[in-house]
Amino acid sequence: MKIYVLVKEVPDTYGERALDLETGLAVRDGDTVLDEICERALEAALNIAEQHEGTEVVALSMASEAATASVRKALAIGADSAVHIVDERLAGADLGLTAETLVAAIRRGAPDLVLAGNVSTDGAGGMIPAMLAEHLSVVHATSLSSVEVEEGRVSGMRVTEDGAQTLSAQLPAVVSITDALPEARFPNFKSIMAAKKKPVEVLSLEDLGVSVDASAVPYAVMTSVSQKPPRKAGVKLVDEGDAVSQLVEFLEQNRLV
Numbered sequence: 001m002k003i004y005v006l007v008k009e010v011p012d013t014y015g016e017r018a019l020d021l022e023t024g025l026a027v028r029d030g031d032t033v034l035d036e037i038c039e040r041a042l043e044a045a046l047n048i049a050e051q052h053e054g055t056e057v058v059a060l061s062m063a064s065e066a067a068t069a070s071v072r073k074a075l076a077i078g079a080d081s082a083v084h085i086v087d088e089r090l091a092g093a094d095l096g097l098t099a100e101t102l103v104a105a106i107r108r109g110a111p112d113l114v115l116a117g118n119v120s121t122d123g124a125g126g127m128i129p130a131m132l133a134e135h136l137s138v139v140h141a142t143s144l145s146s147v148e149v150e151e152g153r154v155s156g157m158r159v160t161e162d163g164a165q166t167l168s169a170q171l172p173a174v175v176s177i178t179d180a181l182p183e184a185r186f187p188n189f190k191s192i193m194a195a196k197k198k199p200v201e202v203l204s205l206e207d208l209g210v211s212v213d214a215s216a217v218p219y220a221v222m223t224s225v226s227q228k229p230p231r232k233a234g235v236k237l238v239d240e241g242d243a244v245s246q247l248v249e250f251l252e253q254n255r256l257v
Contacts, residue, residue: 001055001149001171003045004106005079006116006128007038009063009070013121021225025092026122034070037117039077039184041177044147045115046078046185052149056080058109062090062101068200075195076187082200083109089205089212096219097212099131104208106136111172113154118143118176129176139169145180 011017012031020027042059049055059074061067062085071082083105090101106114114136119126133140144156144167154175155168187195205212237246251257 001052001113002109002111003048003055003057003113003115004060004083004109004111005038005042005045005057005074006102006114007042007059007061007070007074007082008035008117008120008122009033009061009067010035010120010122017122019225019227021227032067032070034073035117035120035122036183037120037177037179038074040179040181041115041117042074042077042079043184044177044181045113048113048147048149058083058111060102060105060109061085062093062098062105064088064091071200072195073187075198075200076192077184078191079198081198084200084202085204085208086202087205087212094220095125095127095131099128099135101205101208101210102128103132103135104210105203106132108208113149113171114174115147116174116176118178129174133174136172136174139173141167141169141173141175143176143178145178147175147177147181 009032011026011028012033013036018027019025042057045057049057057079059071059079059082061071061074061082063070065086068084071084075082085101085105090097093101114129114132116129116132118129129142130140141154141156141158143158145159147154147156149155149171152171153168154171154173155166156175158165158167159180235250237243237250248257
């Protein structure tokens, strides 16, 4: 069995994040890290591999050359190999182009299962897993808080506001997981050194057979971008015997009741 895990480098979760007001893209000049939700997806894949001898886990990333360290971290955590899509024409790629490019790499590797986080911590689009499944014409099991593979089927639990759902689907499939799954194992010195010898296949758009007009990237056009307005001070209610009526009036004015 072969499992592909989508891994993404993002601005440090604990750092300050901002948009470039000219391009509308996230500023990535500061510290960057491997997205935690991707690490959890990788841990889920490794747990499956430990239960099924002969399973290969491949980390798949679409990012600039600067993200090599994050790809290597995925290998240090335990992935057997990595596929790193690097092409300057992908700078500023939107969800549509990102999905098209990732699908080309996935078809090339022909995995039985694709694992991804349900939403990244930078763009927070949350659509890539579903778009991949649509392109690949396979089942998509969304937002699972547990993942298991048995007898050619993937299953897991999805927790909702109304309860818990148990899902099962025939492989091949695309699965997105939530942060309810365990954190990734911590790479030790031995695994970090071993990661340096693991294969990383670097691919361009030509390698994947994806035709992109640089003048048409991204596919979606951003019409405007502006700085988020500063937060305004809240309304303070002073209780002079009429606090309840003040509160009701405030809620009505703001259409909260």
